[in-house]
Amino acid sequence: MSVLVCPKCGRTDDEVEFIDAFCKYDYPVRLKLPDRMEFEQCTRCQMVRLQGEWIPYNAKRLSKYLLSKCKGDYDSADYDVDRQVAVFVMSGSGAKIERPIPLDLKKTICQQCSRMSGGYYQAIIQLRGDPLRVLGKGEMLVKRLENRTFISKSEETDGGLDIYVGDSKAVVAVVTALGLKTFITKKLVGRDQGKRLYRTTFLIRL
Ligand SMILES: [Zn+2]
Numbered sequence: 001m002s003v004l005v006c007p008k009c010g011r012t013d014d015e016v017e018f019i020d021a022f023c024k025y026d027y028p029v030r031l032k033l034p035d036r037m038e039f040e041q042c043t044r045c046q047m048v049r050l051q052g053e054w055i056p057y058n059a060k061r062l063s064k065y066l067l068s069k070c071k072g073d074y075d076s077a078d079y080d081v082d083r084q085v086a087v088f089v090m091s092g093s094g095a096k097i098e099r100p101i102p103l104d105l106k107k108t109i110c111q112q113c114s115r116m117s118g119g120y121y122q123a124i125i126q127l128r129g130d131p132l133r134v135l136g137k138g139e140m141l142v143k144r145l146e147n148r149t150f151i152s153k154s155e156e157t158d159g160g161l162d163i164y165v166g167d168s169k170a171v172v173a174v175v176t177a178l179g180l181k182t183f184i185t186k187k188l189v190g191r192d193q194g195k196r197l198y199r200t201t202f203l204i205r206l
């Protein structure tokens, strides 16, 4: 049996898979691919930034995005995150072509985590009234809010419980969903790059 030698890299078909006269890495096809893909990943919560938006790490979505940057004469494409290799099934020949595309996850801290560690908060929920009901409602609020944002701290005061929350829109959504009556006050606390920064207090009597 004769041995095939790839005219581009010199490897033989004992070493690497062949398609016609070329190894599968050098088989001539029309493909335009990114050299590498870079995403930011938060070292604390593992969230990944995709097109400006922080999302939970999701290999499928990252692959889909990466493949949307590839062009060429192929019918279908797949990206193997573990091997960091894109596999293309070429039109016509049906040949399976593999190309390495390194996936770089640049370590960073997302805005939410940096705010959380800095004790940042946009809203305070003040629960007042019967101590048992305050504690019960407080726990429920914290649980629901943690699905949407973060809690900077939660503090018992003489009159009840104060919960410091990262995002005031999340508070509005949760108290509305629970049908809680709130008394809202807004205070201008400063500016960030020309934008007014408010802190909102939600007073809830139970
Ligand atoms: Zn080759």
Ligand SMILES: [Zn+2]
Pocket (backbone or CB within 6 Å): 042, 043, 044, 045, 046, 047, 109, 110, 111, 112, 113, 114
């Ligand atoms: Zn984070």
